[in-house]
Amino acid sequence: MKELELYLHIPFCRKKCRYCDFVSFAGCEEMTDAYVDAVCREIQTAAGYYHDRKVVSVYIGGGTPSILNCGQIERLMECLMSSFRVTGFRAKRRGLYLQKKSLPEVEISIECNPESITPEKLKLYRRLGINRLSIGLQSTDDNDLKMLGRVHDFHTFAAAFEAARTAGFSNINIDLMQAIPGQTLSAWKKVLFLAGTFHPEHISAYSLMIEEGTVFEQLYQEGRLDLPDEDTEREIYYYTRDFLEKAGYRRYEISNYSLPGYECRHNSGYWTRTDYLGLGLHASSMIDNVRWKNTDDLPKYIAGADIEEREVLSREEQMEEFMFLGLRLTDGVSRKRFFELFKQDLDHTFEGVIPKLRSEGLILSEGDQIRLTDRGLDVSNAVLAEFLLTS
Amino acid sequence: MNQDYIRNFCIIAHIDHGKSTLADRIIENTGALTAREMQAQVLDNMDLERERGITIKAQTVRIVYNAKDGHEYIFNLIDTPGHVDFNYEVSRSLAACDGAVLVVDAAQGIEAQTLANVYMAIDNDLEVIPVINKIDLPSAEPDRVIEEIEDVIGLEAQDAPLISAKNGINIDAVLEAIVEKIPAPDGDPDAPLKALIFDSVYDSYKGVIVFIRVRDGKLKAGSQVYMMATKASYNVVEVGYFGAGKFIPCEELQAGMVGYFTASIKNVRDTMVGDTVTEKDRPCEEPLPGYKKVQSMVYCGMYPADGAHYEDLRDALEKLKLNDASLNYEPETSVALGFGFRCGFLGLLHLEIIEERLEREYDLDLVTTAPSVIYKIHKTDGTVLDLTNPTNMPDPSEIEFMEEPVVAAEIMVTSEFIGPIMELCQERRGIYKEIEYIEATRAILRYDLPLNEIIYDFFDALKSRSKGYASLDYELKGYEPSNLVKLDILINREEVDALSFIVHADTAYERGRKMCEKLKEEIPRHLFEIPIQAAIGSKIIARETVKAMRKDVLAKCYGGDITRKKKLLEKQKEGKKRMRQIGNVEIPQKAFMSVLKLDDK
Numbered sequence: 002m003k004e005l006e007l008y009l010h011i012p013f014c015r016k017k018c019r020y021c022d023f024v025s026f027a028g029c030e031e032m033t034d035a036y037v038d039a040v041c042r043e044i045q046t047a048a049g050y051y052h053d054r055k056v057v058s059v060y061i062g063g064g065t066p067s068i069l070n071c072g073q074i075e076r077l078m079e080c081l082m083s084s085f086r087v088t089g090f091r092a093k094r095r096g097l098y099l100q101k102k103s104l105p106e107v108e109i110s111i112e113c114n115p116e117s118i119t120p121e122k123l124k125l126y127r128r129l130g131i132n133r134l135s136i137g138l139q140s141t142d143d144n145d146l147k148m149l150g151r152v153h154d155f156h157t158f159a160a161a162f163e164a165a166r167t168a169g170f171s172n173i174n175i176d177l178m179q180a181i182p183g184q185t186l187s188a189w190k191k192v193l194f195l196a197g198t199f200h201p202e203h204i205s206a207y208s209l210m211i212e213e214g215t216v217f218e219q220l221y222q223e224g225r226l227d228l229p230d231e232d233t234e235r236e237i238y239y240y241t242r243d244f245l246e247k248a249g250y251r252r253y254e255i256s257n258y259s260l261p262g263y264e265c266r267h268n269s270g271y272w273t274r275t276d277y278l279g280l281g282l283h284a285s286s287m288i289d290n291v292r293w294k295n296t297d298d299l300p301k302y303i304a305g306a307d308i309e310e311r312e313v314l315s316r317e318e319q320m321e322e323f324m325f326l327g328l329r330l331t332d333g334v335s336r337k338r339f340f341e342l343f344k345q346d347l348d349h350t351f352e353g354v355i356p357k358l359r360s361e362g363l364i365l366s367e368g369d370q371i372r373l374t375d376r377g378l379d380v381s382n383a384v385l386a387e388f389l390l391t392s
Numbered sequence: 393m394n395q396d397y398i399r400n401f402c403i404i405a406h407i408d409h410g411k412s413t414l415a416d417r418i419i420e421n422t423g424a425l426t427a428r429e430m431q432a433q434v435l436d437n438m439d440l441e442r443e444r445g446i447t448i449k450a451q452t453v454r455i456v457y458n459a460k461d462g463h464e465y466i467f468n469l470i471d472t473p474g475h476v477d478f479n480y481e482v483s484r485s486l487a488a489c490d491g492a493v494l495v496v497d498a499a500q501g502i503e504a505q506t507l508a509n510v511y512m513a514i515d516n517d518l519e520v521i522p523v524i525n526k527i528d529l530p531s532a533e534p535d536r537v538i539e540e541i542e543d544v545i546g547l548e549a550q551d552a553p554l555i556s557a558k559n560g561i562n563i564d565a566v567l568e569a570i571v572e573k574i575p576a577p578d579g580d581p582d583a584p585l586k587a588l589i590f591d592s593v594y595d596s597y598k599g600v601i602v603f604i605r606v607r608d609g610k611l612k613a614g615s616q617v618y619m620m621a622t623k624a625s626y627n628v629v630e631v632g633y634f635g636a637g638k639f640i641p642c643e644e645l646q647a648g649m650v651g652y653f654t655a656s657i658k659n660v661r662d663t664m665v666g667d668t669v670t671e672k673d674r675p676c677e678e679p680l681p682g683y684k685k686v687q688s689m690v691y692c693g694m695y696p697a698d699g700a701h702y703e704d705l706r707d708a709l710e711k712l713k714l715n716d717a718s719l720n721y722e723p724e725t726s727v728a729l730g731f732g733f734r735c736g737f738l739g740l741l742h743l744e745i746i747e748e749r750l751e752r753e754y755d756l757d758l759v760t761t762a763p764s765v766i767y768k769i770h771k772t773d774g775t776v777l778d779l780t781n782p783t784n785m786p787d788p789s790e791i792e793f794m795e796e797p798v799v800a801a802e803i804m805v806t807s808e809f810i811g812p813i814m815e816l817c818q819e820r821r822g823i824y825k826e827i828e829y830i831e832a833t834r835a836i837l838r839y840d841l842p843l844n845e846i847i848y849d850f851f852d853a854l855k856s857r858s859k860g861y862a863s864l865d866y867e868l869k870g871y872e873p874s875n876l877v878k879l880d881i882l883i884n885r886e887e888v889d890a891l892s893f894i895v896h897a898d899t900a901y902e903r904g905r906k907m908c909e910k911l912k913e914e915i916p917r918h919l920f921e922i923p924i925q926a927a928i929g930s931k932i933i934a935r936e937t938v939k940a941m942r943k944d945v946l947a948k949c950y951g952g953d954i955t956r957k958k959k960l961l962e963k964q965k966e967g968k969k970r971m972r973q974i975g976n977v978e979i980p981q982k983a984f985m986s987v988l989k990l991d992d993k
Contacts (some may be wrong), residue, residue, distance in 0.1 A: 008952060059923055112955075135632070187417045192894055207947045207948045208945075208947040209947075210947055210948065211945070231942045231943050232942060234943060235942050255946075255947065256947050256948060264858055271952055271954070279952055284952070285954070285955070287951065287952065287954070293953065294953070294955070299815060314953065320956065321958075322958070325957070325958070326954065326962060361919060361920075363919070378945065379942065379943050379944070379945060379946070380941055380943065380944040380945065381945045381946070382944040382945060382946060382960065382961060383919060383941070383944050383964065384970075385961055385966040386961040386962075389961055389962060389965050
């Protein structure tokens with residue numbers, strides 16, 4: 002049975018963060034109900050095509066999914082669970098029940114922001130089968146949080162995290178943002194230390210990127226953003242890796258760290274090219290090597306608009322994706338797997354590239370595996386661009 | 393046609409002083425052309441010329457004017473190129489005229505370029521009629537300008553027509569002045585043919601169309617003609633005169649007339665500007681004076697950005713050469729840039745024009761190397777080598793001494809900028825000759841300047857240091873011994889031949905340092921450190937380092953939006969394609985040109 006990952010996009014936030022270019026809207030509460038209805042419709046339509054797939058992960062992202070009220074999230078989840086074959090769960094006439102009490106087969110994550118987490122919601126999430134939380138903390142310093150345009154403070158986060166543990170969540174991610182304006186290495190050390198005291202199972206630590214159309218971009222253009230220089234950014238990055246490794250976390254992807262066995266399965270699926278179906282505004286999908294994206298126009302989506310971009314991946318495109326996605330993982334890519342998928346030799350396909358990158362100290366080639374060196378991770382764009390076949 | 397009713401003249405003006413606009417008005421007012429037929433500016437019919445507001449190839453037009461005296465006059469308005477690179481062409485166009493209309497901007501007054509052309513016109517015995525243009529500008533000072541013309545040029549200007557070409561004010565006065573003041577041509581229609589070639593264009597059907605001014609004799613289809621300098625002879629197929637934008641055939645051209653002939657001529661090099669056309673069987677005794685063989689003054693390498701377009705570049709140069717006798721080229725090879733051509737030009741503007749035409753009209757992406765002048769290398773074995781490509785410079789041990797071309801330059805500048813401009817000339821190894829105040833606030837600075845100091849960024853520097861007020865004119869003075877060295881640029885310890893150039897020993901250090909700095913800006917960071925060095929022989933005189941890239945990573949891979957990530961990688965790869973691979977360093981095409989603009993004041 003073919004596997005499928007599901008992604009659900011909730012494009013609402015209490016307030017737009019100053020660095021964020023995701024499709025999300027602040028102050029549109031009155032549209033949430035209509036939006037949930039529209040997503041439910043999309044779920045039912047899509048299930049008509051893909052209900053026989055084995056769903057291996059569900060990820061509710063945003064925006065801020067925790068902004069949905071109990072009724073809304075319940076409606077969404079019930080619609081989803083009753084429409085798709087989510088292994089480990091079975092739909093009953095009313096409500097959902099876990100078949101196995103032990104570690105669930107399917108990872109079901111929801112992104113939350115500290116200010117909108119409540120004990121009631123957490124309890125409901127548990128009941129609905131959600132077994133992983135991803136909490137956006139970004140920084141433990143209230144001044145940083147203000148500067149980033151976050152709504153919460155550190156104290157709110159701490160309370161939310163405790164509530165999540167109390168509710169029984171045993172797989173929690175904390176999102177952190179590094180190399181933000183004004184940040185020094187010593188300031189970051191403090192952030193990382195404090196975040197570590199919560200013992201999350203997973204930490205994502207992303208370096209800030211200045212994205213088009215954001216407040217930060219405008220400040221940056223005006224020269225009013227005091228970004229750490231490249232050397233500091235790298236020091237912060239290396240420090241994060243070393244600190245977290247000592248604390249038992251493994252860096253399994255460029256910016257992702259987890260305790261053993263707690264790697265985010267959903268995201269790993271993107272990098273290993275598992276099929277996924279994106280539901281909701283501007284959600285992306287890839288199924289049977291066709292990629293498409295929903296509209297990013299909210300009223301249009303609610304009215305039932307069709308998808309916008311559709312692209313059928315050629316064989317070459319599939320092969321280059323295999324490389325540039327797979328190499329983001331620290332385990333790298335497997336020659337054997339490449340051959341199984343494409344029936345041709347990896348080294349031959351990217352002729353000359355691997356020896357060249359090896360000689361430049363950017364990749365390691367060990368038997369079946371090819372992976373980036375630490376230096377290769379630092380400059381991964383330059384390395385990954387070498388694997389493009391079609392341009 | 394009675395010679396008494398012919399007027400052959402040109403318009404002399406500084407760029408922007410309204411030459412083309414006045415030409416348009418004259419053509420409109422003579423009624424030879426309806427307003428509908430007029431292109432915005434009839435004379436300049438190349439796109440590039442219109443954009444830059446300058447005339448590159450002379451265009452000529454014959455028009456009919458009904459004067460107030462009741463007679464019908466034939467006006468031949470001969471256009472002249474307007475840049476110092478084309479001085480010789482200007483002088484030949486002037487030689488085809490009997491008079492000149494001098495257009496002076498009522499606000500700006502006389503400029504160096506204008507002055508040079510006026511003197512040239514006077515040297516050619518032309519009657520010069522001053523006209524004050526743009527009198528409707530709020531800043532117009534016609535009285536001051538009239539006084540300036542009288543003081544500076546020594547021309548009677550009290551009754552100069554005050555006009556606005558743009559708004560059609562007082563154009564009649566100009567037309568009447570042409571009739572009254574410009575002398576009718578003289579010349580003996582029965583004498584042996586003697587005609588001056590002042591321009592030519594290549595037409596794919598008719599071959600070369602030769603523009604001539606007939607001094608003596610007659611020319612008609614079927615005549616056997618002979619070019620006295622190039623010694624080519626041809627059978628004339630067609631003669632005619634110039635309609636606005638078209639060629640109109642006629643029976644014959646006779647003494648005093650301006651027109652063209654065709655003779656299935658395949659090569660513009662047989663019809664050099666300045667040559668004298670005569671009859672093969674009944675030649676005139678001696679040619680008209682003033683013929684010079686045009687010589688390229690500036691050379692540079694031109695390479696296709698994509699090596700696969702070498703053939704296209706060759707074809708395009710071949711086509712341009714058909715129409716441009718002063719363009720020379722021959723194939724050359726560069727280690728850095730591959731196959732290309734070493735091209736010779738009249739000057740830097742000519743170079744830029746050809747470059748732009750190749751890019752625009754032939755859709756070619758070019759990489760151009762630093763322009764070079766022709767150096768004379770006196771070798772120890774007694775031979776003299778003309779060096780146009782720095783890469784070919786012999787080993788210093790074989791060189792007795794070197795000479796470089798020097799020009800006599802005239803810079804006209806308002807008094808407040810005399811200091812900065814003198815400083816500039818000094819920096820460029822200029823030798824001060826004299827300063828002449830043409831009025832209280834304006835002066836002409838005369839310097840002898842090495843040509844190689846002018847061809848890089850001298851114009852730009854002149855303009856920026858005088859807020860655009862200085863203008864330059866120069867002519868080749870000759871060759872002078874000079875202490876020159878070849879400066880090489882090494883990128884990641886490999887010599888890049890396309891960046892080598894010859895420079896005076898005293899400025900080598902400074903130029904080497906600036907080039908390294910500039911290249912450091914232009915070369916993107918690589919995964920490894922790149923030293924950029926300037927060297928004379930084996931001695932490194934300057935060094936900069938492009939630091940290795942520390943980081944180039946997309947921290948976050950957005951949800952499932954893989955397309956976005958791929959686009960980023962594609963952009964990265966695309967960027968590389970526009971670069972030149974030197975060793976394992978990728979150099980953007982524009983880096984080769986950027987090192988020419990080093991003046992940062």
